[in-house]
Amino acid sequence: MSEPSAPIRVSVVVPAYNEEKTIAQVLERVRAQAIPGIELEIVVVNDGSRDRTREILDARPELYDRVVHQENGGKGAAVKTALGAATGDFVLFQDADLEYDPDDYARLLKPIRDFGADVVMGSRFAAPEYTRVFYFWHKIGNWAITFLFNVLNNTTFSDIYSCYLCYRRSLVDGSGLRTQGWEQHAEILSKAVAAGTVFYETPISYHGRTYAEGKKIKAHHIIAVFATIIRERFVR
Template sequence: MVKFDTLSIVVPVYNEARTVHQILDLLRELQLPNGIGKEIILVDDCSTDDSAAAINAYAARHPSLGLRLLTHPVNRGKGAALRTGLRAATGDYVIVQDADLEYDPEEYNLLIKPVLKGFADVVFGSRFMGGNPHRILFFWHSIGNYWLTVFSNMTTDLNLTDMETCYKLFRRDIIQGLDLKENRFGFEPEVTAKVARVPGVRIYEVGISYYGRTYAEGKKIGWRDGFRALYCIVKYGLLKL
């Protein structure tokens, strides 16, 4: 059994004032196994709503949670926000959590399990395997995710089912040792390609739930990001830049 003390949770935030308190409630109530502590780092990517004020108000109401809020003076994109949060992490392991309500933090325990058993250094949470709930939404998004994962696998020689998932758990020294560059949603294929090249890395995948949002509910990723992801697969996976 592997022991670790703290899980760093990095939350990129952009215009999530309406829902950020809900994800913070879930993180506050979350109980991790074996007494593992939580370090919660939020990165506000120059939101144009009251996201930062909502986070500060929540932190004032719950000082024992020890929330850390980092801010960008200009909007730089999700990947840039993640780099800021990942650099600031001090826990033994790090996980990415979107500020929306598409993923359930209770399922961190599913990702942690192969780590605690001594099998994994990196764990992906797949929306497309296992028997967990999965909201039925966009056909072409699912096709796009499938083919992006296939193309990514062809360049990395991994057999992932969901490269584009938000839930990725990393040993901190591994993720902080990567030279990440993508500022937007290209983060997913870039980090997958680069972590796959870490000597001796052990990557696992577990099934998770997915409570997807519509665009009316605040979903931000679009078809242009799909083309950027394909470009990143070629750049970082095939060309190994």
């Protein structure tokens, strides 16, 4: 009788900045996920929050496996720190707000467990069960970014700027990332696709915030994203 295979270890990376209203609830939802064949490692980076985020994290150590408190350096710096602390076979990004629902993990992680996927994208546009209607120009910008990425990388993703990107950790050297801003997501995905061979996407739900509720991305970020996608394709 063969021994059961070891579970696939997935490092859930959670960068947080001033998320006192949601950080505990998000981590509770992540910790509640029980997926056969998957072991979750939760890595939180508090990026110099000025609210009660650190106090809440220190009071609830059962909600994560590893936490790093650092001076504010932006989301990109927090991601690099988290990647340096992650030990899993795969990395999965999780925002610290409530826009993305960890209940989608079972669907998102199925391709890595059952189909040998190297990269899985969660798509807000691939007929999810429910999604909050969000800004028209954000959708146009996302479409343009995704179209450019697909043309240059010969892929057919429908939503490359979803938070839910899961990839084999060995494909991307986190310490070698060159970007620190919103374009970092494009750099990571570009490197993972260049080094990997099996790519999937799956529908996810989405509860987008308004700017009044704390949404941070702005229209000008698209320029840096375009530049990063082009550079990663032609300057390796």
